[in-house]
Amino acid sequence: MDGTTLFSIGELSRRTGLSVRTIRFYSDSGVVAPTDRSPAGYRLYDLDALLRLDLVRTLRELGIDLATVQRVLKRELSMAEVAAAHADAVNVQIRMLQLRRSVLRVVAKSGSSPEETKLMHRLTQLSGDERRRLVDDFVDGTFGTSGADPAVVAMVRAATPDLPDDPSTEQVAAWVELAEMVGDEDFRARMRRTAGHHAAQRTLDIETRAGSDLMAFTRHKLAEVAESGIDPLGEEATPIVDDVVRRFAEVFMRAPDAEFREWMAEQFAEAHDSRVDRYWRLVWIVNGWQVLPGLIPVYAWLVETLRGSRDRGADSCGRLPASSRASGLDSSHPVP
Template sequence: MDDVTTLYPIGELSRRTGLSVRTIRFYSDSGVVAPTSRSPAGYRLYDLDALLRLELLRTLRELGMDLATIKRVLDRELSVADVAAAHADALDVQIRVLRLRRSVLRVVAGRGSDLEETKLMHRITQLSGEERRRLIDDFVVATFGSVDADPAAVAMVRAATPDLPDDPSAEQVAAWVELAELVGDEDFRIRMRRTAVRQAAGHALGIESEAGEELMDHTRRQVSEAMEAGVDPLGSGAAPVVDGLVHRFAEAFARTPDTEFRHWMAERFEEAHDPVVDRYWRLVWIVNGWQVLPHLVPVYPWLVQALRGDRGAASAR
């Protein structure tokens, strides 16, 4: 007999398909692959079509399809292509969720988070893309929602909306969690509104106007180079940079380069960048995966900290 007319007992079918006898019986009882006939002793017998149905069934099950859907495919009620496309879309969602969970777990492990922080991170990162956008929209409305809101300031903030990617790194997850907490703080909203309006308007600080463009360009260049070199504003490596700038500014303002003048400089430069607002922008860069361009990195917080010798400012940056 050739294979077209051959009937296989369940044991032979098990050997050919790699499925257990118990599993084949279950599929038979479920009506997915019914026996072709029975032997005189009452044992189930299967033909080549049943063998092929079982092989396809096994493949589809390994791809994660449920039995009810597979039965419809085998009965030609659904095409394999349509079902495969639907399952591929579902798997994409599952993969994104798993990647996000992996990143959260890495943050928890790296930070030694307690139970409450872990629950918070999980809840915040479980927000859908639409819910995350709504969170930022609510922040923008609460911050700039008044009728006299500066359109340029609103546009500047909206243009850099943080958008957590489908496959975020642990750093991006940590940044998103911090951002989500930050935008809900009323004090931060006030500080953001004040700073964003000034930045959008392009207003120069009094000290910038009075010091002149040449000295300000020199200051930004000196501090940027120190920051790029990883110089700690409170370390000994910062002293030559800061001392040189203090003397240059003292000459420009006809002042004595003493401690009092250093504090005066710090107060004037602190008006330029709120360290908490600067932190917001850094977090946005991280979440969005943007390259941090040196000329866009605020230099005044580093200078203010160096002038004051204040380690407290470091935690805010």
């Protein structure tokens, strides 16, 4: 083959893998003009046209639009400039596809309704700046007019949830739940009520009176069960809460009955709110932070299981139903 060889449009099609119709379109568009015509008027192309068509096909397969391809062929743009710009565009497309995949997995796992799916899609389509503004509005609306301690506001802002470019299914679900939560006025009131206590790290009265040894044991035990995912209202929680109640009852010289359980629940609920605790756990999930056992909001678990055990029917002396006592789980188990 030499530089004077001319190819018919059919030969170009066989050599490039492009259809005759596509080559004809590129020819009519001026991307690859014919070099000459046969005596019968058919288009003929030289080796340079073949090479240009190979380049056009490669660039189009990489997703580069035809107008940009023409500018490259005319040397108005360098390949480096085009490659860099389109690499950025592909990165954006990849992030969007990854996010779309995560949303679809959440929908498949949770069985979301069409309305929930639409909301989830809308919330995850927000840009990073829009997501930050959503949280900023929450912080300003929650603490802006309440005379809140600056340390509280700084704490909340420092933990701004930031959905990553390639979120997991769990992170997408957590972000959607957070986005709905921060717009709820009831939740904002709860956050105002409890955030000051957390920021100042004030000790509850029951913690002071119970003593450091009992509180250290309680936090350790509750951190274990909360991290392991034990349902506070399930049967597995019963022996744990009974043991904790019995230890506190001995220190406070009270009977471990339903009244004492309710008193404990009220004491521990003073500075802890289940929805606020849920907010912080969701922030950890969205940001991909490690959930440290010492930071798990264990008191919310304790309050829920205390009130749940009351509702399940511990008797007036704090004893469990006979079926539980028969399995050796009653509150008379000795303190080690």
